Every structure is written in structure tokens, then in C-alpha cells.
Amino acid sequence: xTETTKTGAGGIAWAGSLVGSTKPDxxxxxxxxxxxxxxxxxxxNPDSLKELPTSVVVQFKNREGDEVxxxxxxPTGSNVDALSSLVHSLLNPTDDDDEDEKKTPNVQPYSxxxxxxxxxxxxxxxxxxxxANLIKEHGISTEEIISLTYQPLAxxxxxxxxxxxxxxxxxxxxxxxxxxxxDGKHLASGGGDTTVRFWCVNTNLPKHTCxxxxxxxxxTAWSPDGKRFASADKNGVLILWDPVKGVALTTIKAHSKxxxxxxxxPMHRSKxxxxxxxxxxxxxxxxxIWNVRTGRCDATLAGHLDSVECVKxxxxxxxxxxxxxxxxxxxxxESPDPKKVGVLVKTLTGxxxxxxxxxxxxxYVCRTGPFDHxxxxxxxxxxxxxxxxxxxADFKGGEEPERMVSGSDDFTLFLWHPRxxxxxxxxxxxxxxxxxxxxxxxxxxxxxxxxxxxxxxVWNGRSGDFLSTLTGHVGAVYRVAWSSxxxxxxxxxxxSTAKLWEMPSGKRAKETLPGHADEVYALDWNPNGSSVVTGxxxxxxxxxxx
Numbered sequence: 001x002t003e004t005t006k007t008g009a010g011g012i013a014w015a016g017s018l019v020g021s022t023k024p025d026x027x028x029x030x031x032x033x034x035x036x037x038x039x040x041x042x043x044x045n046p047d048s049l050k051e052l053p054t055s056v057v058v059q060f061k062n063r064e065g066d067e068v069x070x071x072x073x074x075p076t077g078s079n080v081d082a083l084s085s086l087v088h089s090l091l092n093p094t095d096d097d098d099e100d101e102k103k104t105p106n107v108q109p110y111s112x113x114x115x116x117x118x119x120x121x122x123x124x125x126x127x128x129x130x131x132a133n134l135i136k137e138h139g140i141s142t143e144e145i146i147s148l149t150y151q152p153l154a155x156x157x158x159x160x161x162x163x164x165x166x167x168x169x170x171x172x173x174x175x176x177x178x179x180x181x182x183d184g185k186h187l188a189s190g191g192g193d194t195t196v197r198f199w200c201v202n203t204n205l206p207k208h209t210c211x212x213x214x215x216x217x218x219x220t221a222w223s224p225d226g227k228r229f230a231s232a233d234k235n236g237v238l239i240l241w242d243p244v245k246g247v248a249l250t251t252i253k254a255h256s257k258x259x260x261x262x263x264x265x266p267m268h269r270s271k272x273x274x275x276x277x278x279x280x281x282x283x284x285x286x287x288x289i290w291n292v293r294t295g296r297c298d299a300t301l302a303g304h305l306d307s308v309e310c311v312k313x314x315x316x317x318x319x320x321x322x323x324x325x326x327x328x329x330x331x332x333x334e335s336p337d338p339k340k341v342g343v344l345v346k347t348l349t350g351x352x353x354x355x356x357x358x359x360x361x362x363x364y365v366c367r368t369g370p371f372d373h374x375x376x377x378x379x380x381x382x383x384x385x386x387x388x389x390x391x392x393a394d395f396k397g398g399e400e401p402e403r404m405v406s407g408s409d410d411f412t413l414f415l416w417h418p419r420x421x422x423x424x425x426x427x428x429x430x431x432x433x434x435x436x437x438x439x440x441x442x443x444x445x446x447x448x449x450x451x452x453x454x455x456x457x458v459w460n461g462r463s464g465d466f467l468s469t470l471t472g473h474v475g476a477v478y479r480v481a482w483s484s485x486x487x488x489x490x491x492x493x494x495x496s497t498a499k500l501w502e503m504p505s506g507k508r509a510k511e512t513l514p515g516h517a518d519e520v521y522a523l524d525w526n527p528n529g530s531s532v533v534t535g536x537x538x539x540x541x542x543x544x545x546x
Contacts, residue, residue: 052076052132056142060087061149063397071145076132083127084110087150109153111445113462114138114146123463124149126445128504151397153443154485156373158529159546160500161490164515165531166204168541170197175535176217177522181226182368183375184528186243188229189535190217196231198243201526204543208246212239219259223275224267224369225384228292230278232259238280240292250295255282263313266366268392269334273385275369279319279333281308287321289333289342299342301331309355315362315392316402316419318345322355328406330418348416350424353409357438361403361461364442364482365395368527373484375528395444403461405447407435413449415464426464430457437479441486446504448489450477456491458504470501472509479523481532490532492520498534498544513544 055075060068069090074082088107113124116138127134127148135142173192180187180201187199196210196217215234222229228249229241236255239248265277277298281287287301287308306324313319319331319342328348335341360366370378370387378384401417408414413428413435433452440447446461448470456470456477475494482489482503488510489501498520500511513534522535532544 052135053142056131056146058146058148060090061147063149063151063400065398076135077130079130080112080127083112083148108155110150111153113149113151114140116140125463126460156485158483158485158488160488160510161513161532161544161546162511163545164513164542165545166543168199168204168543169539170206171195171539173539174537175522175539175541177220178533178535178541179220179222179524180526180533181222181243182224182527183226183371184526184530185375186226187533188220188243189541190220190231191535192216194233196241198246210241210246210248212248212251213237219262221262221264223264224367224388225273225275227275230262232262232280234258236282238290250292252290252295254280254288254290255284255286257283260307260309261311263311265313265333266315267369267385267388269315269317273381273388279311279313281311281321283307285323287311287319287331298338301342303329303344310358312358312360312363313366314360314402315366318418320358320404320418322358322406324354326351326354328355328358346422348418348422350414350427351406351408351410351412355406355408356434356436357407359405359438359440359447361440361444362392362395363440365392371527373528405438407438407449409434411435413438428459428464428466430466431455436477439480439482441482441503442484443486445486448480450480450491452476456480467504468507470507472499478521481523481525483525484527484529490523490525492523492534494519496520498523515542516540
């Protein structure tokens with residue numbers, strides 16, 4: 001009793017007998033359309049995984065490397081949600097089933113990583129779908145125990161921004177920088193009209209307009225405690241502001257040429273959480289460490305042969321500078337002997353053209369200091385310092401090295417472990433024009449790179465593996481910014497739009513945020529997750545909300 005049906009361009013044909021079939025899973029349906037084949041054959045059809053056993057033995061470990069629970073025999077078809085539930089029950093054995101029926105608790109979501117050796121290097125590979133797919137892709141032996149390291153993800157969820165809540169005029173030239181304070185309660189902007197402006201986050205109205213700069217404001221940065229705002233201009237002048245009163249606290253002629261970038265000392269590394277040290281770099285090829293309370297230069301970082309384009313102050317006591325001379329230099333920022341502050345520790349080479357941008361895996365936790373998405377108020381500096389130290393320790397989780405990514409005009413990115421060695425961990429190719437900006441997700445699992453080739457690429461934050469290309473912009477992409485829960489990415493482009501993407505899966509934009517009349521240069525996502533702000537060449541700032 002066999003019967004076949006002819007199909008047209010695509011569809012389902014019934015071919016074969018259902019009686020006495022040697023394959024009980026095969027109900028006799030044949031897919032004649034490639035879309036159906038692709039969707040079913042690899043994942044749902046057991047034939048493609050028939051050589052795998054039905055279960056494997058797994059040992060779960062936390063980020064410190066401690067084993068959690070005993071060895072567990074779990075099905076190879078288990079996905080991330082199933083693994084998360086299992087880890088939750090191992091960590092919380094007292095959670096009673098009866099209680100779960102009454103109220104669903106906040107079950108902590110997790111990501112999982114398997115250690116896999118490739119080309120003699122051990123990599124952490126994330127489990128993205130099922131264990132079976134991981135085993136097949138990377139040829140993992142099912143005879144041995146598979147060790148899975150879990151990392152907690154954000155319990156809170158940031159809502160995607162979809163609409164323009166307000167347009168804020170005021171600047172008379174292109175806006176080059178917009179940024180929220182670490183606690184999300186202040187907004188500052190700077191640009192080509194030489195002014196620094198502070199805005200009320202609740203009403204989106206101007207609070208203070210500061211006119212002390214005499215040239216374009218090229219770089220800005222908030223201190224991790226949110227009490228000071230630094231801005232630097234094309235004349236090499238650095239000004240420290242009180243964001244509440246809108247007055248200049250200190251004015252310093254910092255460099256002989258313009259200042260390109262600056263970074264504050266992370267709160268957990270500063271003495272008692274004072275947040276008094278700041279590093280600036282400029283076109284004169286120098287870096288300088290300033291004590292902003294006294295206005296003194298503590299150290300000069302000399303050694304680059306050309307303009308220094310970017311500076312980052314790491315979470316482990318090192319400062320990293322990237323230059324047009326194609327090198328990255330690491331400098332010691334801490335020493336009991338003041339003369340040894342600013343000593344050159346190592347030089348990282350590899351890029352074939354000027355280096356435009358650096359990103360550190362700890363950038364977000366260093367930027368926000370003691371403040372999380374709840375934006376708690378602290379009674380004292382000491383309490384804030386302890387909170388910042390705890391947040392950094394929780395983020396770092398054990399002996400994980402600090403990771404850095406550099407992006408260059410040679411179209412490539414390099415992943416480094418700058419404390420551990422001088423050689424790059426990975427060289428990442430794929431962009432077809434200069435790489436303009438890189439940013440790690442707040443949890444350090446991914447980083448995104450923006451390029452003049454109109455594309456944004458998303459990469460694995462630990463191994464540097466390529467994950468996806470985000471296509472949609474029709475002009476160069478200038479900036480990227482992550483939501484505080486690492487689930488969304490927003491990008492700003494020359495095409496006068498910003499776009500919102502779901503991470504890490506979305507290759508097509510979830511939302512396009514139109515409205516600007518010219519190129520979008522500046523971008524930031526509020527650390528409390530409530531809003532995104534964009535600044536444009538059209539001289540307006542737009543606030544975007546859910």
C-alpha cells in the first residue's frame with residue numbers, strides 16, 4: 001500500500017507505507033521544499049544525530065572553577081533553558097514544588113560554556129542551542145565527562161526603545177558627545193559649538209549651559225561616582241564640572257595639542273572611593289595622569305611616536321593607550337612609590353595601521369561604579385566604595401583575565417589578555433573598511449564592532465569567535481551601545497538613523513529610530529535601562545523610550 005503524490009514548486013508529499021515501517025519516527029512524509037528541509041532535517045530529525053548517544057555525563061562548575069553538585073546524566077537534546085533549570089535546582093535544593101505552584105520565583109537565567117581545545121589553545125565555547133549541536137559542531141567525545149561552566153545573566157529585563165519621547169534643541173553646532181551619569185540621573189552633552197550642556201533626565205529640559213571652552217569639545221567622561229564631569233577641547237584644555245550646580249571646578253591646560261580621549265580611575269581601585277584621578281591623551285603623543293582635586297599632573301606617559309587616539313583605565317590597575325603609531329601600550333597606574341606611577345609595562349604590536357578604538361571587558365562595571373540598574377543612593381563614600389568593589393568582584397568571578405579588543409584602520413580587530421602576555425589571543429577579520437568603535441556587553445559575553453563598511457559585527461567576548469553581522473544601515477556606523485541587561489544593542493549611523501537589535505540572535509533590526517535630519521554622531525543607553533539618547537549633526541538631541 002504505497003502511494004505518491006506529485007508536488008509543484010514546494011510542499012509536502014506522502015511517500016511510503018505507515019504499516020510495519022522500520023523507522024517509527026518516519027511517518028512517510030517527504031519535504032520537497034528546501035525551507036522545510038533546513039528547518040527539520042538538522043535539528044528535529046533524529047537521523048542527523050543518530051550517531052550520538054541519548055545522554056551524556058556533565059559536571060557543572062561555577063566561574064571560580066568549583067564543582068557544583070555531582071555528575072549528572074542528562075539528555076543530549078537539552079537546551080539552555082533546561083540546563084538553567086537544572087543548575088537552579090542544584091543550587092537551591094530547598095525550593096519546594098508546592099511553593100513553585102503558588103508563586104513563580106525569579107529563576108536566575110544562566111549561560112553555559114564548554115572548554116574546548118582548538119589549535120592548541122583552550123577556548124570557552126558558549127552553548128547556544130542544544131548539547132547535541134555543541135557535541136557535533138566541535139567533535140566533543142561523549143565517552144568523557146563534559147565540563148560546563150555556568151555564568152549568571154541579568155534577572156531584570158530592559159524594555160526595547162521604540163519611540164522618540166523628546167527632541168532637545170539648544171546646541172548651535174554638531175553634537176559630538178552625549179552621556180548619562182553612572183546613576184542615570186544626569187545627562188550631559190558637548191559638541192562643535194564649544195558648550196557643555198547638562199539636561200534634566202525627567203523633564204528633558206536644559207539645566208545648565210557652560211561656556212568656558214573656547215574650541216570644539218572633543219572628549220567627555222563622567223566620574224564613576226557621578227559627582228564630576230570632565231570635558232576636553234581642541235585647544236588641549238581640560239575642565240572639571242559640578243553637574244548639579246553647572247559650575248567649573250578646575251580648569252587645566254593639559255596638552256599642547258587637542259585632547260582625543262580620557263578615562264577615570266575605576267572606583268574600586270581608587271583610595272577609599274575618592275575618584276580623583278583621570279588620564280588624558282592627545283594629538284601630542286602623550287598621556288597624562290591628573291589628580292583633579294589638586295590639579296597636579298601625577299605622571300606623563302611618553303613613548304608613543306604619533307597621536308594617541310584612545311585610552312582605557314583597566315580594572316586591574318593598568319592604563320592602556322592606543323596610537324596612530326600602530327601600537328598599544330600598557331602603563332602601571334599604581335605604586336607605593338609616586339615616581340613609579342606611569343611606568344611602561346608592555347607594548348602590544350600586531351596592527352598594520354593606526355588603532356582607532358579600544359574596549360575592555362570590564363568597561364561597563366568600571367563606568368557605573370557602585371550603581372546597578374536600581375540606582376541605589378549611598379549614605380557615604382565608603383558604602384559606595386564597598387558596593388563598587390563587590391560589583392567588580394562579582395563581575396570578574398574568580399581568576400578570569402581582563403580582556404581587551406582593539407580596532408584599526410587595517411579593517412581588523414585583535415583580542416588580547418593584556419595582563420598575561422604580549423601576543424594577541426585572536427585576530428578577527430571580516431570588516432571591509434576601518435573599524436570605528438567597539439563595545440563589550442555589560443556581562444562581558446559579547447562585543448560589537450562598528451565600521452565604515454555600514455556593518456556591525458557581533459563576536460564572542462571570550463574566544464573572539466564571529467557570531468553575526470547586523471546589516472541594515474546604509475551609511476557608515478559611528479557608535480554602538482548596549483542595554484544594561486546585554487539583551488539589546490543600539491547603533492548610530494551616518495544615514496541619520498539609529499537602529500535597535502536583539503542580541504545575540506537578531507541579524508535584522510528590531511526597530512529603526514528615525515527622525516534626525518543629519519548624521520548621528522553620539523549615542524548612549526541609560527545605565528538604569530529607561531532610555532536611549534542620540535546626538536546628531538542636525539544640532540538636536542533625541543530621547544528614545546519604550
